[in-house]
Amino acid sequence: MQGKTTDISKRIASTCRRVAALAALVCGFGLPAAADNLWPEKETLTLGFIKLTDMAPLAVAYELGYFEDEGLYVTLEAQANWKVLLDRVISGELDGAHMLAGQPLGATIGFGTKADIVTAFSMDLNGNGITVSNEVWAAMKKHVPIGADGKPVHPIKADYLKPVVQQYRAEGKPFKMGMVFPVSTHNYELRYWLAAGGIHPGYYTTGDVTGTTDAEVLLSVTPPPQMPATMEAGTIFGYCVGEPWNQQAVFKGVGVPVVTDYEIWKNNPEKVFGVSAEWAKKYPNTHLAVVKALIRAAMWLDANNNANRQEAVKMLAKPAYVGADAAVIANSMTGTFEYEKGDKRDVPDFNVFFRYFATYPYYSDAVWYLTQMRRWGQVGEAKPDAWYDEVARKVYQPEIYLKAARLLVQEGKALEEDFPWDTDGYRPPQTHFIDGIAFNGKAPTAYLRKFSIGLKDDAAPVRAGGN
Numbered sequence: 001m002q003g004k005t006t007d008i009s010k011r012i013a014s015t016c017r018r019v020a021a022l023a024a025l026v027c028g029f030g031l032p033a034a035a036d037n038l039w040p041e042k043e044t045l046t047l048g049f050i051k052l053t054d055m056a057p058l059a060v061a062y063e064l065g066y067f068e069d070e071g072l073y074v075t076l077e078a079q080a081n082w083k084v085l086l087d088r089v090i091s092g093e094l095d096g097a098h099m100l101a102g103q104p105l106g107a108t109i110g111f112g113t114k115a116d117i118v119t120a121f122s123m124d125l126n127g128n129g130i131t132v133s134n135e136v137w138a139a140m141k142k143h144v145p146i147g148a149d150g151k152p153v154h155p156i157k158a159d160y161l162k163p164v165v166q167q168y169r170a171e172g173k174p175f176k177m178g179m180v181f182p183v184s185t186h187n188y189e190l191r192y193w194l195a196a197g198g199i200h201p202g203y204y205t206t207g208d209v210t211g212t213t214d215a216e217v218l219l220s221v222t223p224p225p226q227m228p229a230t231m232e233a234g235t236i237f238g239y240c241v242g243e244p245w246n247q248q249a250v251f252k253g254v255g256v257p258v259v260t261d262y263e264i265w266k267n268n269p270e271k272v273f274g275v276s277a278e279w280a281k282k283y284p285n286t287h288l289a290v291v292k293a294l295i296r297a298a299m300w301l302d303a304n305n306n307a308n309r310q311e312a313v314k315m316l317a318k319p320a321y322v323g324a325d326a327a328v329i330a331n332s333m334t335g336t337f338e339y340e341k342g343d344k345r346d347v348p349d350f351n352v353f354f355r356y357f358a359t360y361p362y363y364s365d366a367v368w369y370l371t372q373m374r375r376w377g378q379v380g381e382a383k384p385d386a387w388y389d390e391v392a393r394k395v396y397q398p399e400i401y402l403k404a405a406r407l408l409v410q411e412g413k414a415l416e417e418d419f420p421w422d423t424d425g426y427r428p429p430q431t432h433f434i435d436g437i438a439f440n441g442k443a444p445t446a447y448l449r450k451f452s453i454g455l456k457d458d459a460a461p462v463r464a465g466g467n
Contacts (some may be wrong), residue, residue, distance in 0.1 A: 038407060040071050040286040047290075048079045048088060048097035051225055051322045052242040053333055054124045054271050055098045056312055057353060059321045060297035069296075070289035078320070081223045082181040083113075089276055090115045095283075096290065098123060099274035102183030102369045104395045109370075111183060111378045116277035120400035121291050122361050123271040123298075125352040128186055128261040129246035129337070130193060132161070132238035133231050137256040137340075139164040151343055155263035155434055158197025165199055165216055168237075178222035178230060178239035182211065185270055188372040189261050190219065190240035195453040196435035203455070204377035211376060231255055242270070243351070244324045247331040250338050257339050259434075262349060266432030267356055269365040280397075291404040294359070296413060301353040309334045354418075361401055363425035364441025366392035371444045375454035382457045388444045398425055 045067075049055040058076055061067050067074040077094070079085040086103055088094040090113065104117035132140065143160040145153040168175045179187040182204075191201040194217055202215025212218050222230050227239045232254040240261075249255035261268055273294060280287050300308055313333050317326040331338050337347040352358045367388045373379045402421065408414035429440040437450050448456040 038070070038285050038288055038292075040289050041283045042095070042286045043071055044073045044075075045095040045286070045290070046075045046077055046093070048077050048085045048094040049321075050082065050085060050098060051078055051324075052098075052127075052271075053244055053316055053322060053329055053351065054127045054242055055321065056301055056316060056333075056351075057123055057273075057294045057297040058098055059315050060300055060312060061293040063315050064297070064300065066293035066296045067290075070293050072286070072289055072293065076320070082184070086113060086115075086117075089117065089274060092276070092279070095279060095286075096273060096275040099272050100181055100184045101269055101272050101365065102185065102188070102373070103181075104272065104274045105366055105369050105391065106183035106373070106378070108395050109373070109379065109391060111373065116394075117274050118277050118280050118395055118397050119272040119274045119361055120280075120287065120397040120404070121273040121294050122269055122359050122365065123273055123294075123353070125267045125269060125356060125358045126260070126262045126349060127270050127332075127351050128189060128240060128242050129257040130190060130238065130240045130259050131227075131231070131246045131249045131255045131257045133234075133255050134253075136161075136164055136237050137258065139167070140258070152339070154259070154339075154345075156258045157434060158194050158199055160197075161194075161258075162197055162199050169216065174218050175216070176218045176220065176236045178227055178236040178241075179219055180224055180241060181221060182209075182378070183369075183373070185261070185268070185369075186240040186242070187211075187219065188369065188376075189264050189268075191372070191376055193240075193259060193264050193434065195451065196433075198453075200453055201376070206380065211378075213377075228252055228254055243332045244322065244328045247328050247338060248324060250331070250341055251325070251328050253341065257337070260337060260347065260350060262347060264434045265430075267349065267352065267358075269358075269362070269368075272361065280400075287400060288404050288407070291401060292408055295354075295401075295404060295408060298354040298359045299414065299418070302355050302358075306335055306348070357420045359401070360420055360423070361396040361398050362423075362427055362441075363389065363392040363396055363398075364427045364439075366396045367441040367444050368439060371439075371448055374444075375448060375451065375456075377455055382445075382455075385443065385445050389442075392425075396425070398423075 049058055062076055085097050089097050104119050107113055107115040107117045140160050147153045165175045179190050194201045200216045202212040204211040205213050224241050224245050227241045227245045228249045230236055246257040313326050313330045316322045316329050332350050335348040336344050337350050338344040370388050405419045426441045429438050431438045
């Protein structure tokens with residue numbers, strides 16, 4: 001639990017401001033539209049998160065007083081794992097949480113826990129990596145092209161892992177990798193990368209909730225902070241996770257990050273802020289107030305070409321938040337990323353919190369996650385394009401986001417051009433994928449047909465080995 005207690009003087013000052021505002025209203029002086037519309041129905045909130053650097057908007061909104069500016073008194077509480085976090089949002093123990101983008105979607109369609117969860121705020125773009133053990137990297141590196149500078153040429157594709165996997169399998173050793181949750185970006189990015197290199201990551205079926213049917217690489221769930229130690233122990237040979245747990249493997253000398261999700265899908269959506277649909281309906285002004293505070297935090301994180309990132313690193317290093325060494329967090333949070341020890345490269349967009357309209361909840365982002373759920377069998381039967389759009393609109397709520405944004409503009413805390421007012425909720429077709437396959441969110445069925453590995457329409461699964 002976040003140890004910092006709310007400053008009593010701030011609470012008193014906030015209360016006084018609200019009393020004065022109410023008095024002005026009663027006396028007939030009126031109030032600006034922003035204040036009129038945003039009287040939080042619930043002031044005291046508990047918000048959950050997992051210890052990852054992309055929870056940063058929550059930490060910043062707390063530390064810089066943005067929640068209090070909205071009349072909210074927030075406790076931030078670290079959760080043991082993603083399932084516990086989701087269950088506690090559903091039960092009402094948490095008012096909302098830092099969530100995997102796939103969690104509200106998976107819950108809504110009934111994969112795993114069935115519940116109506118919504119999001120009006122995308123927390124970030126990018127931020128993940130795929131790391132392999134030193135032993136696997138030594139075997140992979142033999143196949144990786146080397147540039148004129150003597151360093152591996154990036155992006156490193158799973159094509160170079162394939163002969164290593166084949167060797168392990170020939171020796172009767174299952175090749176195991178970790179990801180953080182069945183509906184996580186990490187699961188889908190790892191599967192995407194493997195399949196793009198011709199390695200089958202397996203299917204989910206009605207009889208196989210592990211998702212390993214026909215798999216050439218066996219994927220299993222490991223909580224993010226435990227990834228490096230689990231790999232060091234030899235339980236898994238690699239993993240996909242958010243920061244700082246790829247860089248931690250470098251610092252500990254136990255593994256090598258081989259590819260970032262920015263290289264798999266440039267500027268991909270990562271986490272969201274999720275609440276139950278019931279909570280959002282019951283506390284609409286409170287929801288708006290939270291989104292306003294989070295937008296301001298995201299703006300601060302990306303302001304002036306990431307000028308505030310070192311200060312953010314100090315916040316995140318606190319035990320109440322991520323609790324990793326500041327140097328480890330800074331390795332990626334400040335615009336660089338270290339692959340092999342000493343091979344640090346500039347990746348200014350490894351963590352994006354606001355630019356590129358990162359905080360806007362695009363329907364097309366939701367559709368991409370749903371296509372991957374179908375591709376790997378979590379959606380058990382083919383769906384028409386209209387189904388993808390319907391689910392996206394049920395879960396993603398950009399109208400709430402834009403209302404919060406409009407209030408910030410009216411208050412002089414944000415600029416008009418900071419937000420995509422005229423979008424229909426769908427990004428233009430995106431082409432920056434590691435396999436070169438373009439994604440059009442308005443044509444998900446056609447998108448699924450492009451893959452040589454994965455479910456599509458009602459066709460039989462493409463099995464390991466191509467049968």
